Amino acid sequence: MVDVKLHGAWASPFSCRVVWALKLKGIPYENIEEDLPNKSKLILQYNPIHKKIPVLVHGRKPICESTIIIEYIDETWPQNPLLPSDPYQRALARFWVKFAEDKGFAVWTLFRSSGEEQEKAKNESLESLRTIEEHGLGNKKFFGGEEIGIVDIAFGWMSLWLGIIEEIVGVKLLEAHLFPRLYAWTKNFKEVPVIKQNLPDCHELLLLFKGVREQALGSSSSSSS
Amino acid sequence: MSESRDVKVLGVWASPFVMRARIALNLKQVSYDFLQETSFLTEKSELLLKSNPIHKKVPVLIHNEKPICESLVIVEYIDDVWTSAPSIFPCHPHDRAIARFWAAYIDEKWFPSMKGISTAQGKGAKKAAIDQVIEGLVLLEEAFVKSSKGKPFFGGEQIGYLDIALGCFLAWLRVSEKMHGVKLLDQAKTPGLVKWAERFCEDPAVKGVMPETDKLLEFAKILFAKMRANLPK
Numbered sequence: 228m229v230d231v232k233l234h235g236a237w238a239s240p241f242s243c244r245v246v247w248a249l250k251l252k253g254i255p256y257e258n259i260e261e262d263l264p265n266k267s268k269l270i271l272q273y274n275p276i277h278k279k280i281p282v283l284v285h286g287r288k289p290i291c292e293s294t295i296i297i298e299y300i301d302e303t304w305p306q307n308p309l310l311p312s313d314p315y316q317r318a319l320a321r322f323w324v325k326f327a328e329d330k331g332f333a334v335w336t337l338f339r340s341s342g343e344e345q346e347k348a349k350n351e352s353l354e355s356l357r358t359i360e361e362h363g364l365g366n367k368k369f370f371g372g373e374e375i376g377i378v379d380i381a382f383g384w385m386s387l388w389l390g391i392i393e394e395i396v397g398v399k400l401l402e403a404h405l406f407p408r409l410y411a412w413t414k415n416f417k418e419v420p421v422i423k424q425n426l427p428d429c430h431e432l433l434l435l436f437k438g439v440r441e442q443a444l445g446s447s448s449s450s451s452s
Numbered sequence: 453m454s455e456s457r458d459v460k461v462l463g464v465w466a467s468p469f470v471m472r473a474r475i476a477l478n479l480k481q482v483s484y485d486f487l488q489e490t491s492f493l494t495e496k497s498e499l500l501l502k503s504n505p506i507h508k509k510v511p512v513l514i515h516n517e518k519p520i521c522e523s524l525v526i527v528e529y530i531d532d533v534w535t536s537a538p539s540i541f542p543c544h545p546h547d548r549a550i551a552r553f554w555a556a557y558i559d560e561k562w563f564p565s566m567k568g569i570s571t572a573q574g575k576g577a578k579k580a581a582i583d584q585v586i587e588g589l590v591l592l593e594e595a596f597v598k599s600s601k602g603k604p605f606f607g608g609e610q611i612g613y614l615d616i617a618l619g620c621f622l623a624w625l626r627v628s629e630k631m632h633g634v635k636l637l638d639q640a641k642t643p644g645l646v647k648w649a650e651r652f653c654e655d656p657a658v659k660g661v662m663p664e665t666d667k668l669l670e671f672a673k674i675l676f677a678k679m680r681a682n683l684p685k
Contacts, residue, residue, distance in 0.1 A: 276557060276591065290549045292556060302545040314532035315518055321525045326506070358506055 231256035232284040234270055236263050237427050238435050240384035241293040242281045247380050248297045250421045252304045294324050297377055309377045320378050323363055323370060327381035330355040334400070338392045338436075339443040345396075352400055356409060364408045368415055375419055379412075386413045387426055391436050459484035462500055462512040466671050468620035469523040470511040471661050475616050476530040478657035480537040524555055527616055541613050547599075551606070554595050555617035562588040563621065569628055570676060582634050586641065592618060593642040600644075604651050611655055619652040626665045627672050 233249065233256050235242030249256050261267060261280050273282045273289035282289050283296045290299045301309045311317050333355060337348035359382070364370060370378035385401065393399055403410040416422055459477065461484050463470030477484050489497055489510060496508055503512045503519035513520045513529065520529050531540040542548050565588055568581040599606045599614060606614035629636050639646050653662055663671075 285546075288546050290546065290553075292553055295549050295552045295556065298552065299545050299549040302548065314529055315515075315520070317532060318520045318525050318529040321528060322520075322522055325522055325525065362506060 230286055232259055233257070233281060234259045234261050234267070234273070234284070235281040236261050238432055239263075239280060240388050241279075243425065243427070244293045244380050244383060245281045245283060245296050245300075246425050247383065247421060248300045248309060248377075250425055251309065251375070252300065252307050254300070254304055294328060294377070294381060297380060301377070307374075309371075309380065311371075311376070320370075320376065323378040324381045326355075326358075326363075327378070330358075331384065334389060334392060337398070338396060338440060341444060349398060349400070356401060356406055360406045360409050364412060369412065375416065375422070379416060382412075383416065383422070385409070386416045386422070387429065387432070389413075391429070391432050394433065395437055395440055458516050460487055460514040461485070462487050462489065462497075462503060462514065463510040464489050465663060466668060466675075467510055468624055471620040472523040472616050473511040473513055473526045473530070474661045475611070475620065475657050476527045476540060478661065479540060479611060480530060480534040482530070482534055482537075523620075524559070524613075524617065527613060531613075538610055539612075540607070540616070542607065550595075550599065551612065551614045551617075554592070554599075554606075554614050557588075558592070558617050558621075562592070566621065566624065566628065569632060578632065582632065582636070585628075585636055586638070589637060589642050589645060593645050596644050596648060600648075605648065611652065611657060615648075615652060619649070619658065622649050622653060623663045623665055623668050624672075627669050630665065630669055631672065 231249070231254060233242070233245055235245065235258065237260060246258075259267075261270060263280070266278060266280070270280060270282060271278055273284065274280075274291045277291065279291070281293055281296060282291050283299070284290075285299075285303070290296050297309060310320055330351070333348045333351035337345050337352055340348060363378075367373075369375045370382065389401055393401070401410060401413065417426065459482055461470065461473050461477070463473070463486065465488065474484075474486070487499070489500060491497075500510065500512065501508055503514060504510075504521045507521060509521070511521075511523055511526060513526045515529075515533070520526050527540060542551060562585070565581065565584040569578065569585060572578040572581040595614075596606055600608065603609055605611050606618070611619070625636055628634075637646055637649055652658055
């Protein structure tokens, strides 16, 4: 009987964060795919406040919110640490994880909107990228140094989902000549074996997201379940 | 052991987020220099802009000349560094996850709803905003009951991470109650939190740091007047 269960969704970058953390540590788990428009009763029971995936269930105890789950995983299974051991470096890592959480949503707003709202979201997204480029990576290969860590995982959505959004919306944000460090990071990140083997299929994601954007833009009329 | 010159907190007396850092340091009995931003509403100091170039916000903890930003990150750092003193975080990873979950809820959902009371236009919107804050407090009441397990604080016998995360807002909560003539923390709906609030404010680690309600009320009036003046017409 597997003690660790992950309620997630294949297309969700938040879900993937947890998959990456579990795989990096070699933790066996049962993957339970949730149909997002029709979430299971278990999700509503495990996460009554936000009703969202991912939810990690360990020994029948649920843990919610992807970055909180990752900290839990790191504390419970200490092999291949995802956070530095030095308190100051840990504080820096947590600072960037919070930055990723607080600022990441602008890109999703850009994806779901049009006109003035989209333009504003685009500018905010570019501002965030500039900050990460200037202050976040330095000369390191990864945010975690030589190996990926919690900050890389938190920004992992930029390695695939950002490109998908850019393609669908027709807007280029992460351009190599403007953000050379970050651009190089996305390439390096995707080459890490655990990441490479655990990214959703690009074409499937593109199809799904096209549908999501159409729905978001046409949502003033009707919506599906 | 640390000398006060090694530890500085950049902040303002009225900020609940700054309070978090100070309460945590007090719990660990670490002395520090409190460097107040004196023209906070109009101009930020060079030290602040240098220490937190990304957000340009308080609090900033400066320890051995290294800056740490974001109030909850600071509290965790304090707990990580001063390990001989009582723990701020629970020991068990699951309890830690629960504490982090509710702290994130407070910052991402509940505190914005508190701010919403002041910005709501019209009676209907104001009532809706107040109801939202109370709903949040009811959820936090349940969290308190589960977390405290009959003990005085979320953290058990002593103030912990979640006590700090929520408790820092108590003075502003009282200001809100006075300004809008409502009861937010209420005996009928949140009896556990009502008693918890009294205990929290009486704790030696909190007493010197929590502003007096009337002083904060006067400050709030000036602040909101400035904010209204700056609103686009």
